[in-house]
Amino acid sequence: MKRPTIADIARRAGVSKGAVSFALNDQPGVSAETRRRVLAIAKEIGWTPNGVARALSGAPSHTIGMALRRPARILGVEPFFMELISGVEAELSAREYALSLQVVGDVDAEIAVYRRWWSERRVDGLLLCDLRVDDPRIGVLEELAVPTVVIGAAAGAGSLVSLESNDGAGVTEAVEYLVTLGHRHLARVAGLPELLHTVVRTEAFTEVCAGLDIPPAVTVFTDYTGEEGARATRRLLSSRNRPTAIVYDNDVMAIAGLAVAHEMGLSVPGDVSLIAWDDSVLCQLVHPPMTALSRDIPAYGARAVRKLLELIAGQRPASLADEPPHLIPRGTTGRP
Amino acid sequence: MKRPTIADIARRAGVSKGAVSFALNDQPGVSAETRRRVLAIAKEIGWTPNGVARALSGAPSHTIGMALRRPARILGVEPFFMELISGVEAELSAREYALSLQVVGDVDAEIAVYRRWWSERRVDGLLLCDLRVDDPRIGVLEELAVPTVVIGAAAGAGSLVSLESNDGAGVTEAVEYLVTLGHRHLARVAGLPELLHTVVRTEAFTEVCAGLDIPPAVTVFTDYTGEEGARATRRLLSSRNRPTAIVYDNDVMAIAGLAVAHEMGLSVPGDVSLIAWDDSVLCQLVHPPMTALSRDIPAYGARAVRKLLELIAGQRPASLADEPPHLIPRGTTGRP
């Protein structure tokens, strides 16, 4: 039992394939009566369009793609991506769009995935994350001319549309808050140094510290895992010139850092204040609850999707910076 | 600048389209010399296969689909799904398969998505979650004959292949542990009653309690949110015949329940013992740390994917039950 095609409908209705196509797609060129008959027959024999055939004639796929370059098993642990994806899905599902997600091992695999998706018309557009310094993906996507929205950093996005994450504002808010409390020796447990948003935050730190006339923050780079966060914290807290406050580039590391402080017999926030970048349930559950720079990540993802859909629709949305994060003071920050 | 097709290669090489197709697909029918020349030209002019056209001739899409019927914004909060997806991705990415993810509002939308994906050859197979009592999706998917693996319950899966979650073993382990500690008045904060795995757990509870000669556990049904978990806990803990132990159907509710117990001035585990079903970082971070029924959810997802890929490859893998969850005793359980 093969599935019915428009040819079957045409035969039954006694008209040509072309007429059936016009009728089914609300094109002019058929009488109301014929259109009615064609639709009735289509319904009766259970015809559904074959999207592959449609796509061959240039129809959109109603799918956007996202490739993630990180160990797949981290996905379930790292709240940022899941929240981002949930926001993306929320926006897409309202438009009956699907999200194609693929985890890849390295840049080359990632680029290969983009090429394949685009060449096979599997996606109508892409969301690009984790921009790096001199990112080779930018050039490729510019050349392929895939509708793409870069999430995170604007600086390295080339001619692609971007939705910047406003990291500078976050740094300013955190540092000014700590300095107001009386801190002067700040440290930062940063993420991967090759990620553009790490660079942006580092530059912002340097600038803000200089502006407030305090020594530059000591920065330790990590890979975002709890283990490296703990190790970095241990190193900072046992150094001669111990910082009185540490800002972490994600919540997982901040929480690991808190455990390290306890384990070293230091009181938080008495001996050292801690701030997590990106809030999550985790931050509210630890003791004392973690002060955090919070942003509405699902909304961020949703906004990126809206931009992408505009781009796909042929408009040319402007690159812009997202809402700045806001500090939620909780129990891990206080006077030094 | 149109993208090159095999016709362009054929023209350049001075052979027919058919010969080019043979050469590119390692089929016999062309000489080594011609094959070399064709491949060289293909590379030179940057030819990539057009997957849509291939698919029209019956090629697989290298994508599997998953539709989730729950508010998109919950996704980022509920650890179960994200861990499942991460396991799914881990397995898929090794095979260069993509995952198509779509959040839907209701069953009809979900079924419509499956029909569309399958009719448009967008996916080679499906993963089906959250099976319900008399689930209408089963019949549709059987009829469409889409390769499908049902995750969770086997009972209602009809002729579809399933990977059962072995909830019975979990119930047995939790209840026997509590009874050994001396508990006799158990309660359960369950999930949605229409979900098949809720039913399975409920039946297992009844059976195990009867077998151990203790009164049946009082069950309250919820929607898995922290709010409902808190409300259910409040109700149970203020009832005349207060239970001495509560088992929760997820971790979010268990943690909310712990907060409620504290708020009501009850000591945990002194006055009441709590067990979460599914372990997560959250369970380790609360005070006291939460006793939990743990399973390797990413591995579960990965196993389901392997089954699905076998099914897609034309094999007929057997339905089976997953590893049983194991209890991790922490601080929220003790003698009554």
Next chain:
DNA sequence: TGACGTTACTTATTCGGTTTAGTGCATACA
């Protein structure tokens, strides 16, 4: 020498739609 098999192709068809270029007929207008 002719029948038969290979090899290395070419030609034509197929997948299921969309789309363009007609075609036959009725009506309208100069």
Next chain:
DNA sequence: TGTATGCACTAAACCGAATAAGTAACGTCA
């Protein structure tokens, strides 16, 4: 009366590959 216009529709090309069927050239063997 001849011509322009519009409508409803048909026939055929097209999208880009895979593939079945056909063919010419060549070698082999009885």
